[in-house]
Amino acid sequence: MLQLRGSFVALVTPFTSDDRVNHALLRELVEWHIEQGTDGLVPVGTTGESPTLTYEEHEAVIETAVEAAAGRIPVVPGTGSNSTREAVHMTQHAKLVGADGALIVLPYYNRPSQAGLIAHIERLNEVGIPLVLYNIPSRTGINMEPETTEKLSHLDNVVGIKEASGNINQMSEVVIRTRGRCAVMSGDDALTLPLLSVGGTGVISVVANLFPREMARLVAAWEEGKRDEALELHQKLFLLSKALLALETNPGPIKEAMSMVGYPVGHVRQPLAPLSAANRERLRKLLVEAGLLS
Numbered sequence: 001m002l003q004l005r006g007s008f009v010a011l012v013t014p015f016t017s018d019d020r021v022n023h024a025l026l027r028e029l030v031e032w033h034i035e036q037g038t039d040g041l042v043p044v045g046t047t048g049e050s051p052t053l054t055y056e057e058h059e060a061v062i063e064t065a066v067e068a069a070a071g072r073i074p075v076v077p078g079t080g081s082n083s084t085r086e087a088v089h090m091t092q093h094a095k096l097v098g099a100d101g102a103l104i105v106l107p108y109y110n111r112p113s114q115a116g117l118i119a120h121i122e123r124l125n126e127v128g129i130p131l132v133l134y135n136i137p138s139r140t141g142i143n144m145e146p147e148t149t150e151k152l153s154h155l156d157n158v159v160g161i162k163e164a165s166g167n168i169n170q171m172s173e174v175v176i177r178t179r180g181r182c183a184v185m186s187g188d189d190a191l192t193l194p195l196l197s198v199g200g201t202g203v204i205s206v207v208a209n210l211f212p213r214e215m216a217r218l219v220a221a222w223e224e225g226k227r228d229e230a231l232e233l234h235q236k237l238f239l240l241s242k243a244l245l246a247l248e249t250n251p252g253p254i255k256e257a258m259s260m261v262g263y264p265v266g267h268v269r270q271p272l273a274p275l276s277a278a279n280r281e282r283l284r285k286l287l288v289e290a291g292l293l294s
Helices: 023-036 055-069 084-096 114-125 146-152 168-178 189-197 212-223 227-246 252-260 277-289
Strands: 006-010 040-042 102-105 131-135 158-163 183-186 202-205
Touching (some): 006 212, 023 055, 084 102, 084 114, 114 131, 114 146, 131 146, 146 168, 168 183, 183 189, 189 202, 189 212, 189 227, 202 212, 227 252, 227 277, 252 277
Parallel strands (some): 006 040, 006 202, 102 131, 131 158, 183 202
């Protein structure tokens, strides 16, 4: 069964200048993350621009990531949708091509009730692949309440929760209610250390696209009881982590940052837009402070 511990990177999807998925660079990024000690890969999530990929592109990115990882670290692609039938189809595909699990964002836009969420996940549970539920109210317009999370944690294939509510009280309650059944991963880099302190198991990380070794080490240091080292890494990454999600809509800042430091991952797809000049300058200063630019 999929083990959710450590730092799983929320991979960007690189594009070529003519707006095609850059599979060659995607393979290079997978290899780099393995060399750097990243514990797992999460392609085609929010950071991977899943909303603007075609179904064919979405499936091709999953296949490339699985092939490139070659079983060395787990691959847990995003396969959620606001349509249960579509989510089932994409999750079945991920299982077919050898993914180790599937990240299931809660249904967005149509905003189902808690009962609707439960029915949606129960149907996906039948696919027979480990599921990581993804609670991100700022994107979906709904919050998976801790009581609902507890109920779903009893399903055979629900192995983890990516909690991106931004509410450490809720995250702590989810840990307590699901203890022994589900791993709870932070969906917000800035809250990784706080979540670890209340029983979380790691992070699905945006900043790990830039600092994979450091983010993996932060989680490992905490687990080894090296609290001072974990705190030092948290403080090193904190301001940049906040900026990557706050300057403009993710993944605009992280793709711009990666391009600045030498990873030509390309543009964000419309309707996202390039960073404003002012925010680009703010980001550049943070990268200088973090030691990635001079």
